[in-house]
Amino acid sequence: MNYKAQRGTYDILPKDEVIWNKVQKSCFETAKLYGYQFIETPLFEDSKLFERTVGESTDIVEKEMYSFTDKGGDSISLRPENTAGVCRAFIENGLHNNTLPARLFYYGPMFRYERPQSGRYRQFHQFGVECIGDSTFETDYEVIDIAWKILKNLDIKGIKLNINSLGDKEDREIYIGKLKDYFKNYINDLPKVDKLRFERSPLRLLDSKEEITIKISEDAPKTLDYISSESKEHHENLIQKLEKLNSMDSSFNYEVNHKLVRGLDYYNRTVFEYTSNSLGPQGVILGGGRYDPLIKILGGPETPAVGFAMGIERVVNELNKNEVENNSHIDAVLIIVDEDLRMISQEIANDFRENKIKTIIAPKKSIKAQMRFANNINSKSAIFIGKNEIENNKISVKFLQSSREQIEIDRNNIEEIKAVLNN
Numbered sequence: 017m018n019y020k021a022q023r024g025t026y027d028i029l030p031k032d033e034v035i036w037n038k039v040q041k042s043c044f045e046t047a048k049l050y051g052y053q054f055i056e057t058p059l060f061e062d063s064k065l066f067e068r069t070v071g072e073s074t075d076i077v078e079k080e081m082y083s084f085t086d087k088g089g090d091s092i093s094l095r096p097e098n099t100a101g102v103c104r105a106f107i108e109n110g111l112h113n114n115t116l117p118a119r120l121f122y123y124g125p126m127f128r129y130e131r132p133q134s135g136r137y138r139q140f141h142q143f144g145v146e147c148i149g150d151s152t153f154e155t156d157y158e159v160i161d162i163a164w165k166i167l168k169n170l171d172i173k174g175i176k177l178n179i180n181s182l183g184d185k186e187d188r189e190i191y192i193g194k195l196k197d198y199f200k201n202y203i204n205d206l207p208k209v210d211k212l213r214f215e216r217s218p219l220r221l222l223d224s225k226e227e228i229t230i231k232i233s234e235d236a237p238k239t240l241d242y243i244s245s246e247s248k249e250h251h252e253n254l255i256q257k258l259e260k261l262n263s264m265d266s267s268f269n270y271e272v273n274h275k276l277v278r279g280l281d282y283y284n285r286t287v288f289e290y291t292s293n294s295l296g297p298q299g300v301i302l303g304g305g306r307y308d309p310l311i312k313i314l315g316g317p318e319t320p321a322v323g324f325a326m327g328i329e330r331v332v333n334e335l336n337k338n339e340v341e342n343n344s345h346i347d348a349v350l351i352i353v354d355e356d357l358r359m360i361s362q363e364i365a366n367d368f369r370e371n372k373i374k375t376i377i378a379p380k381k382s383i384k385a386q387m388r389f390a391n392n393i394n395s396k397s398a399i400f401i402g403k404n405e406i407e408n409n410k411i412s413v414k415f416l417q418s419s420r421e422q423i424e425i426d427r428n429n430i431e432e433i434k435a436v437l438n439n
């Protein structure tokens with residue numbers, strides 16, 4: 017029996033390390049520059065946590081959760097997203113007693129039983145930020161700006177911000193009524209999936225993938241026409257800041273997208289997504305928004321919040337892999353010219369590693385085969401350990417990538433060895 021990775025899952029191999037590290041580094045460094053701190057929550061939680069926050073009639077909770085009853089009889093789910101877990105941790109650990117807002121970021125695998133396709137997996141990674149404890153539009157801007165800086169640093173082309181406001185809970189209820197009134201006129205034209213949406217989650221009609229529903233949605237009422245004056249002011253102030261960003265940095269583009277509603281129940285006011293030029297799910301690089309009611313729903317004090325999560329696979333796929341230089345993962349392969357010198361080579365290798373020189377001792381083979389090994393693993397250098405060298409307290413360094421010249425260096429002069437290997 018040949019085992020295969022489960023559908024919608026994949027292996028991250030050593031050759032992928034450089035690009036994955038580059039993305040993670042850009043995310044972490046940018047978040048830290050804005051004063052965000054790392055948080056990590058468990059991969060599984062009480063299923064109810066997601067039912068209450070993401071929403072019982074959302075696709076995620078209805079169809080996509082990996083849920084099971086554990087041996088103690090509790091219903092557990094692998095996390096489909098991390099906002100709920102972060103808010104649970106925020107309350108449970110009393111972070112609301114610290115100075116607010118709490119600025120938090122996370123990185124790790126999420127699980128959704130979705131139909132796999134390009135950019136859509138069943139186990140995928142998210143980097144996310146959550147700013148908890150500030151209701152101003154300035155924090156909406158802050159998280160949108162963080163996302164922009166990350167995507168810009170990574171030089172991903174064709175990025176656009178889509179933004180909308182759903183207003184507050186009461187606004188949303190009024191709006192949903194209007195939306196239903198509108199779609200009622202077309203109910204017989206709607207495909208089956210959308211008739212179901214009409215009943216269960218009418219907002220989702222706006223991001224239907226069905227051609228006929230897309231056409232009908234064109235003239236549907238807009239959320240912005242039904243939100244309260246406070247929500248409207250919040251939205252307009254935010255748009256002004258985005259205009260300013262666009263005037264300072266013309267590569268930043270945004271569009272108010274009336275159909276953007278997002279597929280999770282906890283949002284109020286601002287919702288946003290960054291998209292790339294790619295088609296289908298791959299094109300939605302990250303999504304987020306404000307979720308002021310959520311902490312209270314989970315039993316905490318009323319605490320407004322805003323954040324986003326970015327799909328790491330989608331970012332990695334956008335990057336031109338050839339542009340990321342494939343750094344050699346090894347600095348030196350010790351070539352053992354005389355087998356009697358294996359012991360002393362071990363000492364040299366240890367000495368190198370203590371000095372952060374990445375070192376491998378070549379396998380016990382002919383010198384030619386040892387050299388082939390060093391070349392095949394893309395080492396920066398081959399270092400010959402022979403009787404002559406040891407007697408004179410020297411080593412011979414042969415560069416394998418650039419000049420291919422060979423030089424002798426004093427064996428104890430670690431600084432010089434490091435310098436020639438560019439460490």
Ligand code: HAM
Binds near residue numbers: 097130135304328330
């Ligand atoms: P989401 O839109 O469900 O939002 O996911 C955020 C991002 O995760 C998506 O834009 C996409 O890049 C990536 N993603 C989602 N599902 C998949 C998948 N099956 N395969 C690959 N990538 C995927 C949330 O998760 C919210 N928690 C975001 C948030 C944070 N809102 C406020 N704070």
